Structures are given as structure tokens and as C-alpha cells.
Amino acid sequence: DQQVKQNSPSLSVQEGRISILNCDYTNSMFDYFLWYKKYPAEGPTFLISISSIKDKNEDGRFTVFLNKSAKHLSLHIVPSQPGDSAVYFCAASAFGTYKYIFGTGTRLKVLA
Amino acid sequence: DTGVSQNPRHKITKRGQNVTFRCDPISEHNRLYWYRQTLGQGPEFLTYFQNEAQLEKSRLLSDRFSAERPKGSFSTLEIQRTEQGDSAMYLCASSSHTTGSTEAFFGQGTRLTVV
Numbered sequence: 001d002q003q004v005k006q007n008s009p010s011l012s013v014q015e016g017r018i019s020i021l022n023c024d025y026t027n028s029m030f031d032y033f034l035w036y037k038k039y040p041a042e043g044p045t046f047l048i049s050i051s052s053i054k055d056k057n058e059d060g061r062f063t064v065f066l067n068k069s070a071k072h073l074s075l076h077i078v079p080s081q082p083g084d085s086a087v088y089f090c091a092a093s094a095f096g097t098y099k100y101i102f103g104t105g106t107r108l109k110v111l112a
Numbered sequence: 113d114t115g116v117s118q119n120p121r122h123k124i125t126k127r128g129q130n131v132t133f134r135c136d137p138i139s140e141h142n143r144l145y146w147y148r149q150t151l152g153q154g155p156e157f158l159t160y161f162q163n164e165a166q167l168e169k170s171r172l173l174s175d176r177f178s179a180e181r182p183k184g185s186f187s188t189l190e191i192q193r194t195e196q197g198d199s200a201m202y203l204c205a206s207s208s209h210t211t212g213s214t215e216a217f218f219g220q221g222t223r224l225t226v227v
Contacts, residue, residue, distance in 0.1 A: 004154075034215055043116070043203050043218035044155065089154050098143060098207070098214065099168060102154030 003027045004092050006103035014111050019077040021106050023090030026071065030092040034100065035064060035075045038087045047088075048075070080110045116219035118204050124225045125194055132190045133222045137206030144187050145216055146179055147203040148172070155203055161187060162209070194226045 005024045013019045021035075031052040036044035050057040050064045050073070057064050063076045077084055087107050091100040117136040125131050137144050142163050147155035158177070159169045163184035173179075176194075181187040191198055201223050205216035 032214060036218075041220075041223075043118075043205075043220045046215045046217060049215050091154070093214070097168070098160055098162075099145065099157040099170075100155075100216065101157070104152065104154050 002104075003030075004090055004101050004103040006088075006090055006106050008106050009104070010107040010109070012109045012111060013080045015082055016079045019075075019080045019084065019108055019110065021075040021077075021088050021090075021108065023073050023075075023103055024071060025073075025092050027092070027094065027101075028071070029094040030101075031095045032093045033064070033066060033073050034091045034093075035062075036089045036091060036102075037084075038089060038105070044089060077108075080108075082110050082112050084108060085110050116204055116206050116217055118202075118219035118222050120222060121220065122223050122225075124227060127196060127226055128193055130190065130192045131194060131224065132188055133202055133204075133224075135187045135189070135204030135219060137186070137204070138208075138217060141206035141208045141217075142184065143207045143209060143216070144181055145205040145207075146187070146189050147205065147218075149201045149203060149221070150199075158189075191224075194224075196226050199224055199226045 034049040035047040038044045048062045066073045087105045089105045090103040119134045145160045146158040149155045161181040176192045179189045201221045203221045205218040207216040
């Protein structure tokens with residue numbers, strides 16, 4: 001049972017435009033969500049997180065939006081840069097647990 | 113402190129051999145996690161420690177897998193009698209209980225190939 005789903009395996013965006021990566025979840029007990037970026041042969045790098053008490057969190061070019069009623073979150077990258085090309089993972093955890101459940105990832109390619 | 117450190121980076125072993133991986137977390141972090149990632153999948157949780165106590169184990173962690181964190185510092189993950197299905201990237205992460213944020217920081221991983 002895939003509790004965290006990233007339905008788009010890949011996404012291509014022109015440099016300077018907005019990248020929108022989507023994530024859906026099924027477990028209503030999840031209350032903390034994170035996005036990680038992963039380059040080949042490296043471990044995931046933390047990007048941004050959001051608690052379920054918020055619906056938006058911004059950090060520089062990265063903004064995460066959370067829609068609890070739809071059980072959906074998205075990561076916006078504006079403006080996209082070639083160095084953003086990587087695999088992006090959405091992850092979630094439930095209150096009182098510390099393990100993350102990851103999606104299968106979306107490969108973002110930013111074209112120069 | 114340069115982050116979470118994992119050794120070795122790569123390990124090739126013959127089926128049936130035992131292997132051990134080491135993880136050194138960020139020094140002030142009291143939580144340590146092990147995940148496994150296979151091709152095309154996201155990381156899957158294996159186990160987690162708070163200080164030296166192993167508080168949760170996934171059912172993915174069969175009897176052939178054991179993890180320790182003596183003295184609440186570095187951790188080791190041992191796989192006995194390796195099988196080809198154990199081939200994966202093994203990721204370690206750590207987080208702090210005291211900073212108020214719960215994001216975990218990952219190491220670069222140990223890639224295991226069982227031949």
C-alpha cells in the first residue's frame with residue numbers, strides 16, 4: 001500500500017520557469033511533510049518541510065503548499081535553474097513517529 | 113562537523129557472506145535512522161534509534177539484519193548470509209530531538225551489490 005504517491009515520474013521545465021512537483025497521501029494521521037532532492041550516487045538532501053497546521057511554507061525559491069482536505073502537497077520552484085535537475089522525493093510522518101514514508105520520486109530536468 | 117558519514121561507500125560481496133556498514137551521525141543529533149533504497153523507489157524505513165535505544169524496526173528488517181548504536185554515537189548495520197535481493201543503497205540519517213525541528217539529514221549511503 002503506497003501511502004505517499006508521486007504520480008509523475010518525470011518533469012521537464014525551461015530554465016527560469018516555474019517547476020511544480022506534486023504529491024498525494026492517503027494516511028490522515030500524517031502531520032509533517034518534507035521534500036528532499038537527490039542527485040545520482042548521493043544521499044537525499046533536505047529542501048523544505050511543512051507542518052499540518054500550516055498550508056504554505058516558503059524558503060527562497062522553494063515553496064511548499066499543503067491541502068489537507070485533498071491530502072495533497074506540492075513543491076514550487078521559481079525560477080527553475082539547471083542545477084535543480086535531480087530526483088525530488090516527497091516524504092511524510094505521523095505524529096508520535098519519527099520515520100518517514102517516501103514517495104517514489106519525480107525526476108526534474110531543467111532545460112537551459 | 114561535515115554531516116552524516118557512512119562507510120564504506122560501496123561494497124561488493126558474494127552471496128552468503130556477512131557485511132557490516134557504519135554510520136556516524138551529526139554529533140549533536142540523538143536520533144539515527146536506517147533506510148534502504150532500491151532502483152526506482154523512494155527510501156524505505158528500516159529502523160531507528162533514540163540515543164542507544166532501538167525504538168522501532170520495520171518488518172522489512174528480517175532476522176538476518178541487525179543494527180546497533182552503542183553509547184548512542186555511531187551505528188552499525190549488519191546483514192548476515194547476504195542474498196541478491198539485499199542489493200540496494202543503504203542510507204543513514206540523523207535528526208535532533210532538541211532543536212524543535214524534525215527533519216532528518218542523510219548520509220551519502222552505502223551501495224551494496226551481492227553477486
